[in-house]
Amino acid sequence: MNSRDVRRSFLEFFAERGHQVVPSSPLVLPRDPTLLFANAGMNQFKDVFTGVESRPYTRAVSVQKCLRVSGKHNDLEEVGRTPRHHTFFEMLGNFSFGDYFKREAIRWAWELVTEVWRIPPERLHATVFAGDDAFPADEEAARLWESEAGLPAARITALGRKDNFWQMGDTGPAGPCSEIHYDLDPDRGAGDPGTDPDRFLEIWNLVFMQFDLRPGGEVARLPAPSVDTGAGLERLTAVLSGKRSNYDTDLFQPIIHAVAAEAGVRYGADERRDVSLRVISDHLRAITMLVSEGIIPGPEKRGAVLRRILRRALRHGRMLGLPPVFLHRHVGVVVDVLGEAYPELVESRPIVERVVRREEERFERTLAEGFALLEERLDALLAAGERTFPGEEAFALESERGLPADLLRDALEERGVALDEAGYEAARRRHVETSRVLRRETADRAATTVPGLEGREHSRFVGYETERVEAARVVALLGADGRPVAELREGDSGEVVLDVTPFYAESGGQVGDRGVLTGAATRARVLDTRSPSPGLVLHRVQVDAGRLAEGDVVLAEVDPQHRRGARRHHTATHLLHAALRTVLGPHVRQAGSLVAPDRLRFDFAHYEPVGDEDLRAIEEFVNAVVLEDPDVVTEEMPIDEALAAGALAFFGDRYGDRVRVVRVGDRSVELCGGTHVARAGQIGPVRVLQERGIAAGVRRIEAVAGEAALARAREEARRLAEIEARLGGGDPVEALERRLEQLRRLQKENEQLRMRLARGETAGTADVVEIDGLGVIARRADGLSRGQRRDLADTLRQQNPRGVVVLGAEDAG
Numbered sequence: 001m002n003s004r005d006v007r008r009s010f011l012e013f014f015a016e017r018g019h020q021v022v023p024s025s026p027l028v029l030p031r032d033p034t035l036l037f038a039n040a041g042m043n044q045f046k047d048v049f050t051g052v053e054s055r056p057y058t059r060a061v062s063v064q065k066c067l068r069v070s071g072k073h074n075d076l077e078e079v080g081r082t083p084r085h086h087t088f089f090e091m092l093g094n095f096s097f098g099d100y101f102k103r104e105a106i107r108w109a110w111e112l113v114t115e116v117w118r119i120p121p122e123r124l125h126a127t128v129f130a131g132d133d134a135f136p137a138d139e140e141a142a143r144l145w146e147s148e149a150g151l152p153a154a155r156i157t158a159l160g161r162k163d164n165f166w167q168m169g170d171t172g173p174a175g176p177c178s179e180i181h182y183d184l185d186p187d188r189g190a191g192d193p194g195t196d197p198d199r200f201l202e203i204w205n206l207v208f209m210q211f212d213l214r215p216g217g218e219v220a221r222l223p224a225p226s227v228d229t230g231a232g233l234e235r236l237t238a239v240l241s242g243k244r245s246n247y248d249t250d251l252f253q254p255i256i257h258a259v260a261a262e263a264g265v266r267y268g269a270d271e272r273r274d275v276s277l278r279v280i281s282d283h284l285r286a287i288t289m290l291v292s293e294g295i296i297p298g299p300e301k302r303g304a305v306l307r308r309i310l311r312r313a314l315r316h317g318r319m320l321g322l323p324p325v326f327l328h329r330h331v332g333v334v335v336d337v338l339g340e341a342y343p344e345l346v347e348s349r350p351i352v353e354r355v356v357r358r359e360e361e362r363f364e365r366t367l368a369e370g371f372a373l374l375e376e377r378l379d380a381l382l383a384a385g386e387r388t389f390p391g392e393e394a395f396a397l398e399s400e401r402g403l404p405a406d407l408l409r410d411a412l413e414e415r416g417v418a419l420d421e422a423g424y425e426a427a428r429r430r431h432v433e434t435s436r437v438l439r440r441e442t443a444d445r446a447a448t449t450v451p452g453l454e455g456r457e458h459s460r461f462v463g464y465e466t467e468r469v470e471a472a473r474v475v476a477l478l479g480a481d482g483r484p485v486a487e488l489r490e491g492d493s494g495e496v497v498l499d500v501t502p503f504y505a506e507s508g509g510q511v512g513d514r515g516v517l518t519g520a521a522t523r524a525r526v527l528d529t530r531s532p533s534p535g536l537v538l539h540r541v542q543v544d545a546g547r548l549a550e551g552d553v554v555l556a557e558v559d560p561q562h563r564r565g566a567r568r569h570h571t572a573t574h575l576l577h578a579a580l581r582t583v584l585g586p587h588v589r590q591a592g593s594l595v596a597p598d599r600l601r602f603d604f605a606h607y608e609p610v611g612d613e614d615l616r617a618i619e620e621f622v623n624a625v626v627l628e629d630p631d632v633v634t635e636e637m638p639i640d641e642a643l644a645a646g647a648l649a650f651f652g653d654r655y656g657d658r659v660r661v662v663r664v665g666d667r668s669v670e671l672c673g674g675t676h677v678a679r680a681g682q683i684g685p686v687r688v689l690q691e692r693g694i695a696a697g698v699r700r701i702e703a704v705a706g707e708a709a710l711a712r713a714r715e716e717a718r719r720l721a722e723i724e725a726r727l728g729g730g731d732p733v734e735a736l737e738r739r740l741e742q743l744r745r746l747q748k749e750n751e752q753l754r755m756r757l758a759r760g761e762t763a764g765t766a767d768v769v770e771i772d773g774l775g776v777i778a779r780r781a782d783g784l785s786r787g788q789r790r791d792l793a794d795t796l797r798q799q800n801p802r803g804v805v806v807l808g809a810e811d812a813g
Contacts, residue, residue, distance in 0.1 A: 001117070001240040002250045006233060007063050007092070007341060013093045013112050014061035022062045024342075026293050028302065030649030030671075036302055037067040041093030042207075042228045048097050049173050049209060050225055055640065058099035063233065063341070064091045067286055069305055076312070079733040080279035083238075083245035084201075087309060088286035089232035090341075096144065098224025101552030102141055102178075103148060105206050105227045109180060110149035113204070117240055123183040125200060126151055127193050129176030130158035135211065135220065138164075138176040145178070157192045166207045166228075173209040173222060180204040182239055203239060204231040247278045251337060255281035258333045263320040265745050276316035283313035284327060287356060288334040292348040294589035296605045296697025297359045303697055310356065311363055315404055323363040328357040344586075351587045355607040363402070371411065378415050391423020399431060458535035461676065463502040463513070464634070467558040472498040472517075474552045478538070487549035488524070488541070495538040496548060498522070502558050503539055505531035509593030510570050510674040515558040522546030522554070562574065562677065565597025565706065568683045571632055571664065571676045572622065572705040573600050575686075577648070579621035580604055580701070583614050591647075591698050595674065598708045606699045610691045618701075619688045628663025629681035637661055639671075647671050685709040754783050770801055775803030782809050 001009075015021050025035045025044035035043060041064040047053035055421035067088050069076045080087040090333060096105070114121050131137030137158065158164075167174035181193045184301045193200040210225040216646040234246040247256065256277045258522045260267045267277055267333055272294055297307035300519070310327070317326055338348045372396060381389065389412055397403040405424070430732060462469065476497040479485040488494045496517065506512035512529030517539070524541040531537050541548070548554075570591045573595055580588045639659045643649065645747045647661050647669045662672045664680055677683055684706035691701045705711050720732065727735035768775040777796050781789050787809050796805045 001237070003233060003237045005339065006117075006240060007090075008236050009116055010092045010112070010231075011061055011063065012061075013116060014108070016725055017059075017108060019059040019061040019094055020055075020057040022060045024063055024065045027065050027067050027289060027439060028293055028295065030643065036657065038064060038303065039066050039068045040064070041066075041091040041230050042095065045095055045097070045228075046168070046578060049228065050168075052394075053639075055097070060095045060097070062093055062095075062601060064093060065289060065342070066091050066288070069309070072367040076308075079282050080275045080316075083247065084232075084235060086234060086246070086282050088282070088289050092231040092233055092236070094227070094229050096227035098226055101210075101227060102144055102206075105208070105229065106144045106178070109150040109204055109206060109229070110151075113180060117236075119182065119239065121150075123186050124151070125155045125157065125183065125193055127157045127164055127177075127179045127181065129178075130160050132161050135161075135165065135176070138208070141176065141178045141208070154190075155192070157194045159194050163194075166209075167213060169213075171213045171215055173226070174211045174213050175207060175209040175225075178206045178208070180206075180456075184244070201235060201239070203235050204401050205229065214529070219723055243627065247281065250465040251285075252278070252281045254337055255284055255330060255333050259284075259317075259320075259322075260329050262329070263317075263322050264328060273320060276319045279316045279771055280313045280320075280327075280330075283309045284330055284334050285338070287313070287327070288331050288338075288345060288352050289342075291352040291587065292342075292345050294587045294605050296355060297362075298696035298698065300695075307359065310359055311402075311404065311647045314360060314363055315407060318407070324367075325360040327360055328353045331356060336718055348585070348587055351585045351607075355587075358607050366402040367407070370397055373397065373401060374403065374408065374411055378412075378417060381417065382415070388418050388420050391420035391425065393429045394419055394424045394429065395427035410569050420590065459498055459537035460500045461502075461504075461537060463504045463558065467502050467560060467563060469498075469500055469502050469556040471553050472500050472556040474550055475499050477548065477550060487547050488543050489547045490543050490545055493540070493542045495540050496534065497538060497554060498554075499539050501529075501539070502556055503529040503537065503565075504558075504563070504675055505529045505537045507531060508595075508672060508674050509573070510566055510595040511597070513566075514562045515556070515560045516555055517541065517548070517554040519546065519554040521551050522552070524554075525550055526556075526559075562597045562684055565708070566595055567675050567677050568706040569597070569600040569704075569708075570595045570672075570674045571662075571680065571705065572683050572686050573602055574662060574664055574668045574670055574672070574676075575622045575625050575680070575683075576600070576602055576618070576703060577604070577670070577703065578625075578664075579618040579751065580606075580623060583617045584610065599702065599704050601700060601702050603694065603700050605697055607697060609693065610699065610701070615688055615691055619686065619703075622686045625665065625667050626680050626683050626686065628665065629679050630667070631679055632676050633663045634676065635661055635663075642671060645669060685713070687712050700732045751784075751788065755788060767802065775800045777803065778806040778808075780809065781807040784809065 001422050011021055022044070025038055029035055029038055029043055032043065032046065038044070038189050041062055042049065044062075044064070046129050048055055065088070069087055075085065076087065079087055094105075094108070101613065105727050113119050113124065117175055128141045128145070128151075129135070129138040142153075142156050142158070145156050146153060164177045165174070166177050179193075179202050182203050183191075183199065184201055185199050188199065191199055193202070207228040207230075208225065209228060210222055212220045213496075214220060234249065234251055236250060237249045238244070238246045243249055246252065256267050259280050260277055263273075265273050265277075267274060275487065286309050287306065290309075290571065295306050297303055297310060299307075313327055314324070318324075331349060335345045335349050345352075377393065378389070381387075394405065394408055397408060398405050408548065409419055474496055477485050478495040479488070482495075485494065488496075502511040504510065504514060506529065513526070515526045517524045522543065523545045524543045526539045526541055527535060528540040529542070573593055577588075577590060580602075587605070589605045590602070593603050594601040614796060636658050640646070643662045645661075647659075649671045659671045660673050662674075662676055663669045686703055686705045687709040689702045689704060689712070691699060694700045724730075724732045724735075727739065729735075767777050767779070769778070770776070777800055781792055784792065789809065793805050793807055797803075
């Protein structure tokens with residue numbers, strides 16, 4: 001069987017048994033910012049297992065895209081060196097959400113493996129949980145392997161918690177595992193997965209969630225036990241196609257052979273080259289998948305993982321003698337292999353090729369600069385008689401200059417210099433510890449609790465429906481120092497919590513509302529609104545008259561002009577995002593935004609500057625939708641329904657079971673909690689002001705809409721009129737071109753006059769000073785270019801053919 005057969009038969013088998021076929025989630029999960037990438041089939045069902053979310057089905061089956069660069073089976077340095085380590089892989093899984101349990105899971109797994117896939121039963125073993133002080137042995141699973149599968153007791157092995165127990169975290173669902181293992185060497189006689197793990201290959205893991213781990217160490221039974229299984233497509237394909245290595249299957253061989261052909265080598269002829277070919281083929285799959293989802297190589301988080309994988313592939317390309325820029329040429333082979341299962345790869349192929357090529361070229365420049373610095377330092381060391389390169393300097397070259405440690409070691413070896421490995425490792429550890437401290441400090445600063453308000457009544461937001469609440473009750477007050485107070489007096493500033501509020505708190509890039517709170521004897525300006533934790537809205541106020549106290553009832557009014565401007569720019573941001581994806585490609589993803597009453601700023605993942613022609617097309621797209629004036633519809637729906645309808649979700653945002661979807665006609669569908677206009681025409685004209693890069697792989701576009709765009713147009717018209725007046729009237733472009741031509745003519749005349757003057761000053765014998773029988777002309781030549789000075793020197797040498805000419809010029813003092 002090939003990989004297509006395995007995927008298809010797995011999905012069909014469980015679909016026939018009442019399982020809903022669920023498409024793979026993206027590698028970047030839109031609902032879970034706690035994970036860099038999906039790393040297991042159950043990730044997209046996590047909230048279902050914990051009870052936070054419900055679905056219209058209780059059985060599911062999927063083939064999930066996964067990516068791991070660390071962990072038990074995914075140490076990056078092992079990729080390519082073993083038959084089964086990978087970065088990107090596919091996980092086959094069937095799931096039960098409180099429906100069937102161990103009996104059905106074991107029976108169906110055995111039926112699929114032995115009857116559909118026809119793996120000889122005598123080559124299969126099972127492992128179960130042996131139990132420990134905290135949890136009992138899974139004797140039920142052991143009995144079921146005998147009764148449901150007919151597996152002899154001698155081929156059922158009980159293993160400990162490390163191998164056969166799963167838990168989501170310190171708290172939450174947990175339970176025993178039962179694994180199916182394939183005997184790679186049955187001719188060796190008796191053996192089992194516990195005593196000879198290298199001989200037995202795990203091909204399927206069945207997790208039985210039946211416990212609930214609670215704070216304090218308490219363990220309870222889950223009311224609805226569930227099943228989560230995972231089988232690696234690459235391993236199964238190897239077994240079912242009769243191969244010992246995953247790299248010998250149809251998932252990798254076309255890529256390996258394409259790279260080998262370019263390198264002029266044959267796979268299987270040399271193990272060291274084979275490792276490099278396997279690394280490149282594995283990493284090309286991961287690179288193609290990540291870039292197709294809008295991940296751009298960069299210094300942070302996901303971009304850093306992609307850059308690391310890509311550069312590791314390039315280093316192995318150097319070992320094969322491949323040119324510095326070659327990876328992008330093999331993206332098409334990956335698409336040929338995986339495009340049928342993941343059609344989005346076909347559409348994104350041109351973008352992936354361009355992104356990969358740009359990063360390859362950038363890495364080539366990085367290496368050139370890094371090696372230049374290294375060679376300079378090596379020359380100094382060797383001149384001083386040193387033969388050991390300082391470890392701290394080596395780590396600095398790696399972390400600050402991008403020179404990989406293994407290439408640095410190769411260069412040192414070529415010059416006969418050793419690396420201070422202890423110093424290098426110490427510098428690396430200091431860097432890691434500093435990073436941890438910074439992450440902890442950042443997490444502390446991002447804490448969402450407000451001291452003194454824990455457990456207090458929170459605000460009910462009604463700002464979508466109204467901008468005015470007649471009777472809002474003050475339920476808490478914070479002073480200027482952030483501590484709870486009983487009242488705020490005239491002249492005081494602080495923060496107010498209302499039981500119900502029309503004020504939108506800063507979120508999703510949209511700034512917080514402003515407005516006023518008015519009571520019987522008080523008036524306070526609302527300067528900003530924020531929400532440090534879900535349901536808690538803090539209104540930053542300045543009390544202009546009277547006092548505010550807990551229990552007061554006030555009229556809460558949003559500044560309508562401030563809100564109106566924010567609405568225009570927020571809806572314009574959605575259209576701008578749609579325009580960017582239409583003009584530049586579907587790889588564009590939001591990377592941040594600011595929505596203010598008078599402007600918008602939108603950061604997005606893209607691999608190169610946006611040209612003037614594309615910027616015009618983007619602006620025209622947005623304004624065309626504004627002129628069409630479609631309805632802007634907002635509605636709440638289950639998140640899966642929203643995502644299935646094509647709604648865009650964003651990295652780092654966490655979404656609940658139900659989400660708010662904003663639809664602008666048929667041009668834009670996004671998950672968004674902000675405020676918006678009712679119709680696109682209310683946005684008014686939109687003007688793109690500028691576009692620039694702000695980080696590796698991240699661009700920023702700024703624009704204005706409505707009144708702000710009109711004000712911009714009026715200012716530009718005023719400045720153009722002033723320019724016309726200064727140019728003497730008429731067509732300003734023609735007048736400017738005449739002035740530029742006149743300037744160019746005067747500059748040329750000025751240069752000619754300078755040359756004539758310089759020649760005239762040095763003409764004749766008076767300019768020649770004789771020194772030891774040689775005629776010497778030495779003059780200043782200020783105001784001339786280097787080329788003009790060279791021409792002048794030639795002229796003067798002709799006057800003084802047996803002499804010396806020395807010219808000097810002053811430059812910035």
